[in-house]
Amino acid sequence: MLESVTSLDVEERQRLEPHDALETKMEVVGLDAWYSTKQALVDVNLNVRSNKVTAIIGPSGCGKSTLIRCLNRMHELVPGSRVTGSVLLDGKNIYGSDLDAVDVRRRVGMVFQKPNPFPNMSIADNVTAGLKLAGVKDESSMKEVERRTLERVGLWDEVKDDLKRSGASLSGGQQQRLCIARALAIEPEVLLMDEPCSALDPTATAKIEQLITSLKQTYTVVIVTHNMQQAARIADYTAFMYLGKLIEYDETTTLFENPRQELTERYITGKFG
Amino acid sequence: MKRRRSGADTAFKSMTLIFASSAVVLSLIYFFELYYGSTLTLKSGISFVTGSTWDPNNQVFGVLPMLYGSLVTSAIALIIGVPISLGVAIFLSEISPQVLRSPISFVVEMLAAVPSVIYGLWGLFVLAPILRTNVYPILESRLGFLPIFQGTIYGVSVLTAGIVLAIMIIPMVASISRDALLAVPDSQREAAYALGATRSEVIRMSVLSYARSGVFASIFLGFGRAFGETMAVTMLIGNTPLISASLLSPGYSLAALVASEFTEATTQVYISALIEAGLVLLVVSFIANVVARLLIRRLIRSREAASYL
Amino acid sequence: MKLRRVVSDKLWTVFTVVALGLAIVPLLSILFDIASKGISVINLDFFTQLPPLANASGGGMGNAIQGTLLLVALSSAIGLPIGLFSGVYISEYGVTNRYGSAVRFLGDVLAGIPSIVTGVLAYTLIVLTFQSFSVLAGGVALGTMMIPIVSNTTAEALKSVPNSIREASIALGIRKWRTSLLIMANAKKAIATASLLAIARITGETAPLILTAGISTLWFSGFNQPVGSLTYYIYYFGTSPYQNWQNMAWGAALILIAIVLGINAAVRLITRGKKAYA
Numbered sequence: 001m002l003e004s005v006t007s008l009d010v011e012e013r014q015r016l017e018p019h020d021a022l023e024t025k026m027e028v029v030g031l032d033a034w035y036s037t038k039q040a041l042v043d044v045n046l047n048v049r050s051n052k053v054t055a056i057i058g059p060s061g062c063g064k065s066t067l068i069r070c071l072n073r074m075h076e077l078v079p080g081s082r083v084t085g086s087v088l089l090d091g092k093n094i095y096g097s098d099l100d101a102v103d104v105r106r107r108v109g110m111v112f113q114k115p116n117p118f119p120n121m122s123i124a125d126n127v128t129a130g131l132k133l134a135g136v137k138d139e140s141s142m143k144e145v146e147r148r149t150l151e152r153v154g155l156w157d158e159v160k161d162d163l164k165r166s167g168a169s170l171s172g173g174q175q176q177r178l179c180i181a182r183a184l185a186i187e188p189e190v191l192l193m194d195e196p197c198s199a200l201d202p203t204a205t206a207k208i209e210q211l212i213t214s215l216k217q218t219y220t221v222v223i224v225t226h227n228m229q230q231a232a233r234i235a236d237y238t239a240f241m242y243l244g245k246l247i248e249y250d251e252t253t254t255l256f257e258n259p260r261q262e263l264t265e266r267y268i269t270g271k272f273g
Numbered sequence: 274m275k276r277r278r279s280g281a282d283t284a285f286k287s288m289t290l291i292f293a294s295s296a297v298v299l300s301l302i303y304f305f306e307l308y309y310g311s312t313l314t315l316k317s318g319i320s321f322v323t324g325s326t327w328d329p330n331n332q333v334f335g336v337l338p339m340l341y342g343s344l345v346t347s348a349i350a351l352i353i354g355v356p357i358s359l360g361v362a363i364f365l366s367e368i369s370p371q372v373l374r375s376p377i378s379f380v381v382e383m384l385a386a387v388p389s390v391i392y393g394l395w396g397l398f399v400l401a402p403i404l405r406t407n408v409y410p411i412l413e414s415r416l417g418f419l420p421i422f423q424g425t426i427y428g429v430s431v432l433t434a435g436i437v438l439a440i441m442i443i444p445m446v447a448s449i450s451r452d453a454l455l456a457v458p459d460s461q462r463e464a465a466y467a468l469g470a471t472r473s474e475v476i477r478m479s480v481l482s483y484a485r486s487g488v489f490a491s492i493f494l495g496f497g498r499a500f501g502e503t504m505a506v507t508m509l510i511g512n513t514p515l516i517s518a519s520l521l522s523p524g525y526s527l528a529a530l531v532a533s534e535f536t537e538a539t540t541q542v543y544i545s546a547l548i549e550a551g552l553v554l555l556v557v558s559f560i561a562n563v564v565a566r567l568l569i570r571r572l573i574r575s576r577e578a579a580s581y582l
Numbered sequence: 583m584k585l586r587r588v589v590s591d592k593l594w595t596v597f598t599v600v601a602l603g604l605a606i607v608p609l610l611s612i613l614f615d616i617a618s619k620g621i622s623v624i625n626l627d628f629f630t631q632l633p634p635l636a637n638a639s640g641g642g643m644g645n646a647i648q649g650t651l652l653l654v655a656l657s658s659a660i661g662l663p664i665g666l667f668s669g670v671y672i673s674e675y676g677v678t679n680r681y682g683s684a685v686r687f688l689g690d691v692l693a694g695i696p697s698i699v700t701g702v703l704a705y706t707l708i709v710l711t712f713q714s715f716s717v718l719a720g721g722v723a724l725g726t727m728m729i730p731i732v733s734n735t736t737a738e739a740l741k742s743v744p745n746s747i748r749e750a751s752i753a754l755g756i757r758k759w760r761t762s763l764l765i766m767a768n769a770k771k772a773i774a775t776a777s778l779l780a781i782a783r784i785t786g787e788t789a790p791l792i793l794t795a796g797i798s799t800l801w802f803s804g805f806n807q808p809v810g811s812l813t814y815y816i817y818y819f820g821t822s823p824y825q826n827w828q829n830m831a832w833g834a835a836l837i838l839i840a841i842v843l844g845i846n847a848a849v850r851l852i853t854r855g856k857k858a859y860a
Contacts, residue, residue, distance in 0.1 A: 360601020
């Protein structure tokens with residue numbers, strides 16, 4: 001697999017890669033993705049840095065959600081979908097025959113656009129849902145995890161007396177933080193977030209953004225957002241996509257202040273479409 | 274001119290209102306007529322449903338054996354039918370390839386359309402002989418230590434009626450459950466997949482849990498159908514007013530009682546007793562259906578609420 | 583992933599496939615047995631002759647076919663118009679008020695009342711009054727069963743007509759009642775479908791007829807007289823000990839299932855993708 005990486009055109013790599021020597025957590029190599037006959041991703045190459053927040057921006061329909069859903073093999077759940085190329089997690093291809101989708105998703109967690117807590121489970125059960133799948137049965141360690149992860153997402157003080165209430169009884173912003181807690185409870189290495197604030201009000205959004213910034217100490221975060229300011233606020237690296245292609249990828253400040261591609265410049269200055 | 278036109282409006286609305294009120298009127302008439310039709314035996318009170326002797330010649334009317342038969346056959350129908358129905362519903366909503374969904378749904382709907390007297394005829398001449406010679410003897414030899422699998426094998430029995438009822442409720446329970454499962458938003462499935470759930474775990478932790486009120490509704494409707502089902506049970510249960518521990522023995526049901534004895538009921542009090550049996554059927558099935566419809570209504574409301582989120 | 587989880591996942595798939603098989607096998611068996619056992623008695627006499635005596639040869643189900651057609655016609659004459667206009671009320675006037683939704687709810691509940699109970703009702707109302715089983719009582723019982731079914735399916739059909747058509751009509755100054763007729767015309771296919779399914783459903787009803795239309799070995803002789811029907815004869819002959827009657831029952835079952843499944847299959851094939859319940 002490494003051969004195919006090094007064989008990439010040097011100029012191409014310079015265009016796509018930030019110039020630093022940080023550790024790579026995930027590496028996307030020559031990724032194409034289809035929905036039945038429609039191609040959604042075209043030869044995408046991307047390095048996701050360890051313990052950094054990477055944002056993916058671009059106009060709607062550019063493939064940014066498809067890309068993030070290829071990083072934990074959620075894309076293949078769509079009937080008729082197809083993926084070629086590879087995505088390396090710590091150097092190992094997640095589409096390889098020795099890894100299965102279930103294990104990949106435990107290591108690469110995901111938070112979605114609309115908060116989707118399990119409505120018939122209590123807040124506590126929502127948090128530990130993933131642990132129960134893994135076969136954890138120990139009550140006291142569950143309680144431990146509930147408290148730790150809810151504290152981590154800043155929800156503990158708000159819900160500690162109502163842990164038995166339905167997860168659906170919370171406000172939208174609280175639900176989204178609950179979903180983040182649910183994803184964190186199984187201790188993934190990477191957290192993917194697909195427009196996690198698009199259904200939330202500004203106050204709730206601010207809380208989530210704060211949370212994302214604090215999460216990178218422990219996790220590698222990849223976030224899709226249609227909101228450029230959000231990317232500028234929270235991301236260390238930003239990738240710009242257009243029509244299924246990765247156009248530019250760099251440190252966030254560089255990409256926003258000094259874009260190398262004209263398309264990128266037009267997009268971030270709002271001259272698009 | 275204007276007045277006549279608005280008169281037509283009022284007349285049309287009134288007409289539809291009157292016809293629509295038939296639902297209210299009918300509901301009242303059902304209870305009213307069956308209540309008054311059974312005056313002669315209603316006055317004997319609760320002993321009608323607690324008494325276990327049915328002896329029209331001596332004017333002793335206790336329908337406990339029939340009530341027991343109705344409940345046991347319905348329970349058998351649910352125990353056998355609900356898991357199969359859920360399997361079909363899960364297959365159609367979660368597992369089946371897209372191309373197979375429509376033909377399979379078609380077959381299930383055809384199954385729902387088969388008249389109950391035909392299930393009865395088929396049960397009597399095809400299924401009962403198979404059960405009598407090939408299945409029940411095995412049940413008796415392997416599980417005969419259980420009281421429910423003891424005694425003489427007749428073919429027609431509580432268990433036979435229950436099995437055919439199970440077949441009859443499958444299409445309805447499966448079809449309503451499938452609709453409930455299909456109404457589960459994909460975001461719920463994704464939530465479970467993203468936690469590293471396998472497909473079966475997604476179905477259990479997310480899909481079935483989210484759709485549970487619809488599934489419960491389908492079970493209540495299935496119970497209502499089984500409890501009131503008449504012809505197939507009449508032809509297969511043996512029509513014997515006895516309570517026996519064994520499911521292989523003949524029994525009776527409320528609906529079978531009404532269907533098979535009305536034509537020979539000669540005295541006023543006998544007819545009154547049969548109408549009262551109908552009243553019991555009405556009350557139980559009315560309650561089962563109200564519960565089911567309230568559950569479905571709640572499901573529809575929550576779905577609408579979810580779509581506004 | 584642990585082997586236990588992989589195996590459990592596979593077992594679930596196997597379970598649903600097995601369940602599907604268990605659900606479908608009875609239908610295949612029913613169709614096969616009815617076709618093979620019923621076909622031998624189907625000939626011209628079967629449609630034109632009266633039922634045979636026990637252990638006799640020949641005869642037919644002519645009067646039962648006639649009776650079933652009469653009962654279906656009479657019950658449709660009662661049930662279809664009431665159900666149809668009731669559905670119009672629910673969809674066109676009752677959407678916004680509590681009465682409309684109450685009527686809709688009661689309709690759903692009534693549709694789940696066992697048919698034998700409807701038979702008891704018609705018995706107390708008509709058979710006891712006239713002291714005789716009759717076509718009329720049978721038609722009333724079956725018609726009563728049709729009302730909630732037709733009402734709710736009609737309401738569904740009308741609600742699926744886009745609101746823009748209602749608004750366009752009202753905006754043109756067309757009166758509400760004419761608008762309602764226009765909406766009905768727009769939904770006529772769906773209404774016809776619903777009516778046909780309701781007709782198929784009551785054609786197969788047996789239990790209420792035992793208490794209302796009764797049974798007769800003769801041809802139709804008046805609406806105040808009992809009449810034979812395919813379903814009652816299937817029950818009556820099917821539970822008898824005589825071979826020639828049992829054969830007749832299978833023949834009647836073949837005709838009945840051809841009518842009922844024929845209507846259902848035709849309707850479903852025409853309106854693919856529509857739901858049958860709820």
